[in-house]
Amino acid sequence: MRVLSCLTLTAQCDGREVTTIEGLSREGGLHPVQEAFIRHDGFQCGYCTPGQIMSAVALLAEGRAGSDEEIREFMSGNICRCGAYPNIVAAIREAAGQ
């Protein structure tokens, strides 16, 4: 379940499992969504990228990547000020097809 770290007190996570971007890699390799973001150049400055990728991983688990329109709606909470949106959508679309 995706949540916003900037609105979560650490104390509230006591006893809970928390996955951050660092926890996505598998045996040292990148997560498929991370690989798709690289392939599609889904970022420019990189500031929003951890949040975009964590949200995208959750989006796939929620089954909400059925169309570009659906991806845009359910990724709308992640703002990218560089405007990498077309490539972010392309990366997620590809990851959803895998």
Added chain:
Amino acid sequence: MMQAFEYIRPGDMASAVALVSGDPTAQYLAGGTTQIDLMLKDGVLEPERLVDITRLPLRGITRDGDVLRVGALATMEELAADATVAERLPFVREALLAGASPQLRNMATIGGNILQRTRCRYFRDPAVASCNKRVPGSGCAAVGGAARMHAILGASEHCIALHASDLCVPLVALDAVAHIQGPRARRSVPLTEFYLPPGDRPDVENVLEHGELVTGIEIPLLPAGTRSGYLKVRDRASYEFALTSAAVALAIGGGVITHARVALGGVGTIPWRAPQAEAVLRGVPVDAQTFRAAADAAIHDPFTVAGTAFKVELAKRTLVRILQTVAGGGSS
């Protein structure tokens, strides 16, 4: 500079209520999506003690006959995913999914949603001296300032801060009821009586006494055959607060409206039920003139400033559009 605060997570509701009731500087903490912002980022709220209620058993969503009982800690996503909501309260689901973002809806609770604070930028900036809601008697910077995301109904020169909830719009239309636990007694208050129009005391927003805890809400289901819809108009397609919105439920028999519920969002200092519009709609044939007359009745006696004057016509057209959609069978 952030003020230090104590964090406590009591194991039961009685302890939680006692902890907040007994300490004027204490506040409850649930989803935190408004509160943590206002504390840690904006410096508007300065509780010395946060009483975390998130692990209390107030999460369930259960149907009881023609009523849905929703625990205060059920999240927006949980309520949107509920099968009864999809079937019997479709405009509640539409309003939920039109609000915030998935990650916020995973955190934000229903109790917190009805108690959310205004997005008025002058309220949220302690560097602004004039805000009757934040500092009673200090004036209202928004009235002469950059107002856009502000209220035109229930507003006055004392305060034009908007209640920005989407969910609350269908909830007031449905006569939902809040259940409240105090240090000594429980009580239940309809949401249409829960919110207090600002008047000359914008700092007092609802009927809750300090320490009273909203434990859940009760939503009457729409009768079978009633159609409903929620329309939200905003500056971008998603993840944005409403400029105007409207929640409508209609029952129609033989081309005549037999039952109507109407509420407006994006325009009220409190979630805005429009009984005048309901009275216009009830018992008359479905037609464009009726809908426009209902919209004119709904937006009566607005208080506008330069930045909000456009909302009068936009709110009317929003209501007309969703009435047409629902009456035409185009919505849920």
